[in-house]
Amino acid sequence: MPSAVRFGANYTPGQGWFHHWLDFDLDAVRADLDAIAALGLDHIRVFPVWPYFQPNRTLIRPRAVEQLVALADAAAERGLDVNVDGIQGHLSSFDFLPAWTQTWHRRNLFTDPEVIEGQAAYLRTLAAALADRPNFIGMTLGNEVNQFAAGPHPDPDRITSGQAEAWLRRLLGACEEGAPGRPHVHAEYDASWYQDDQPFTPAHAARLGAMTAVHSWVFNGTAQAHGRTGVATEHHAAYLVELSKAWADDPRRPVWLQEVGAPAPLIPAEHAAAFTEATVVNALDCADLWGVTWWCSHDVDRSLADFPELEYSLGLLTSGGAVKPAGSVVARLAGEWRGRVHAPAPRTTALVVDVGDEVGAPRRSVCAPGGSVFEAFARLVADGVRPAVVLAGRVEDESYLASRGIGEVVFPEAVS
Incomplete structure (x- = not known):
């Protein structure tokens, strides 16, 4: 893994x-990629839409795969590496599932x-098509596919945590078969x-795949409760x-901040740049951060209907490619950190999280906005502490604590 953080x-x-x-339209794609590269970014995350690429269970459209490779090659020409999300799945409030999984074929x-x-x-097909491209980072199984497995999705395919793990292992294995040795994630x-x-x-996220990927959105109750400039809001990522580090078996497991954005109106347009800077700077104070991948490159054009209002304004660039204030912030930070060794000081104080069984995490809501762990973390940060997080079952493991540089543990109820 690189020692410099990716942007x-x-x-x-x-x-x-x-x-x-x-x-x-490859020319339109090239124009988009020119604008992204001009920000000084080094990679993109790409989203083939599942039913467009695999409209029948035994038909993976060769032309669609060729177009994906052409996009990756155009990115390479502009110095951009590419991660590919396979199963879309779900994007910006819309579900995209092929007909062979729905209604009469449910x-x-x-x-x-x-x-x-x-x-x-x-x-496996997508991974194999890109396996020989030097700028291919690896596969992500899909975009937030866990939303299909439980509420609040209106029509979930309910499963157990054991079935979720089996699915993850099988599909991560398929990516490895297609492109051996790449850092495939979910x-x-x-x-x-x-x-x-x-x-x-959490155990699935932090123990399966080459890295842990986290998606940070403050419209989950964080910004509503703490405000646009609240400590919890600016430190949510x-x-x-x-x-995530609390569940990782490897104390140095890389963590990818794979999605993070500034959602209006909770983060108003005039405050988006300040929120972006605070969020990224605070994330950079976390060790083993692989990279920050902002959502998203371009605004959604308002000629397209029925998106939630916030989706139209999340871009670093307008739909026409003009740089927005948040885009200028990310470009500046990417430039400041280019080639710079990322080595934050250890976080010597750890907040204890007790979710019951650490694998199933039946009480993980204590980690959510309003929960005891979440609020204690924010209070510690407000008091000038740089807290880590540790599972309750590891509090007595001195060698483990030492491997993370932790010298003190504190329980949420002790934080006032």
């Missing part, structure tokens, strides 16, 4: 959003053997860390990075 963007095409795959996305084999073939939205009945758990 990138989740690539949202300026023309047509992710529907651009239906009318793929099958559980995570447990049906034929669906799993279809998904494995799809991910990524869930924060219900994995905060929701007691979510079958995708850093909190998730540190929280």
Whole structure:
């Protein structure tokens, strides 16, 4: 893993959003990538839309795969590395599932053997197509697919945590078969860390795959309770990075801040740059941070209908490619950190988290906004402490604590 932190963007095409795959225009893609590269970023995260690429269980469209490779090659020409999310899945409030998993063909996305084999073939095909590209980082299984496995999704495919783990292992294995040796990962939205009945758990996130990926969104109750400049709001991404370390078996496991953005109106347009700077700077104070990948590169064009209002303004760039204030902040920080060794001082004080069984985490809501661990972490930060987080079952493990540089542990109830 690199010693310098990576800076990138989740690539949202300026023309047509992710529907651009239906009318793929490589010149338009090149123009988008020119604007991203001009910010000084070094990578993008790319989203093939699952039903566009695999409309039938046994048909993975060769032309779509060729277009994905062409996009990756165009990125390479501009000095951009590429991570590819396979199963989309879910994007910006819209679900994209192929017809062979729905209605008359309804099958559980995570447990049906034929669906799993279809998904494995799809991910393996995408990975193999890019395996020889030097700028290919690796695969992410999909975008926040855990939302399909529990509420509040209106029609979830319910599974156990054991079934979730089996699904993750099978599909990570398919990515490895397609592109051996690449750092393949999986990524869930924060219900994995905060929701007691979510079958995708913190242990899955922090122990499976090459890195831990976290997605930080402050519209989850954080900004509503703490305000746009609240300590908890400006440190939410850093909190998730540190929280994830509590479950990691490897004390030096890399953590990728894979999604983070400034959602209006909780973060108003005039405050987006300040929020962006605070969020990124605070995350950079976390050790073993692999990279920061902002959501997203380009605004959604307002000619497209039915998006939640916040989705139209999350870009570092306008849909036409003009740099926004948040984009200027990310560009400046990327420039300041380019080639710089990332080695924050150890966090010597650790907040104890007790979620019951550490694998199933049946009481993980204590980590959510309003929960005892979450609020204690924010109070410690406000008092000038740089807290780590440690599982209750490891409090007496002196060698483990020493491996993380922890010299003191504090329980949430002791933080006032």
